[in-house]
Amino acid sequence: MKNNINVRIATATDIQSLAALEQSQLQDELSIEQRNNSLDGQSFSQTDLTCLVTQHWVVVAEFDKQIIGYVIAGRWAFFKQWPIYRNLLNRLSKIEYDKAKLTEKNCCQYGPIWIATAYRGQGIFEALVQFIRKAVSKQLPYMVTFIAEDNAGSFAAHTRKAGMQVVDFISFDERDYYLLVLPTTDYFF
Numbered sequence: 001m002k003n004n005i006n007v008r009i010a011t012a013t014d015i016q017s018l019a020a021l022e023q024s025q026l027q028d029e030l031s032i033e034q035r036n037n038s039l040d041g042q043s044f045s046q047t048d049l050t051c052l053v054t055q056h057w058v059v060v061a062e063f064d065k066q067i068i069g070y071v072i073a074g075r076w077a078f079f080k081q082w083p084i085y086r087n088l089l090n091r092l093s094k095i096e097y098d099k100a101k102l103t104e105k106n107c108c109q110y111g112p113i114w115i116a117t118a119y120r121g122q123g124i125f126e127a128l129v130q131f132i133r134k135a136v137s138k139q140l141p142y143m144v145t146f147i148a149e150d151n152a153g154s155f156a157a158h159t160r161k162a163g164m165q166v167v168d169f170i171s172f173d174e175r176d177y178y179l180l181v182l183p184t185t186d187y188f189f
Contacts, residue, residue: 005119007127009135010058010070015049017067018058025114051078056108059132061115061124069115071128073136073143076104084172085109088146088179095167097181102144102167108136110143110182129162129182137184149176 010018022043044052052058056074060067079085088109092102100106110132115124136143145164147155158164158180168179 004063005068005122005124005127006062007124007131008060008062010053010060012050012053014058014060014067014070015046015053018049018053018060018070019044019046021067021070021114021116022112025116048078057132057135059128059135061119061128063119068119069113069124069128071111071113071132073108073110073132075108079109084146087172088144088170091168091170091179092144095179095181097142097165097167098183100141102142102181106140107142107144107181108140110136110145125157126161133182133184141184143182143184144179145182146170146177146179149178 049058052072052074056072056078058070058072061069076085076089080089089104092104092107095102113125113128115128133143145158147158149155149169155178159166162182164180164182166178167181170177170179
């Protein structure tokens with residue numbers, strides 16, 4: 001990673017920049033076929049981003065005082081407003097990881113993570129994941145995420161670079177997803 005990239009906890013003054021970065025990268029998770037079928041990636045409103053920044057975990061990477069990447073981790077109370085997360089929560093009670101049941105009380109939803117295209121491949125992904133992992137570790141032992149089966153780039157990054165492990169496979173709204181977990185303690189880093 002370039003020495004002049006700063007990774008830090010987001011503040012309320014970052015919200016407009018977070019929203020702009022998200023909108024510029026939103027369709028990256030979708031294949032060309034999905035984009036042509038009018039499938040949209042998930043985005044957050046400025047109200048959602050404000051809540052995430054002030055009550056959960058948002059970590060940003062900046063270069064020349066411009067936000068070039070960010071990652072979110074949030075408690076389930078926030079994410080339960082969307083059906084896909086409620087579906088995921090229902091599955092958690094059936095999953096055991098590291099000899100523990102994953103529950104709403106011992107894990108949080110990790111992601112999305114967005115990095116501006118021009119800055120990918122420079123170690124920013126790893127820096128963001130490590131920083132948010134450390135921040136979450138003060139309160140929870142696990143982070144959980146889901147990645148669309150056809151999003152090979154994200155799957156590779158999360159399993160190879162972040163050490164996330166697949167614990168389940170789910171289907172929702174005619175799309176298939178891997179469910180992954182990352183302990184927030186130092187098992188992999």
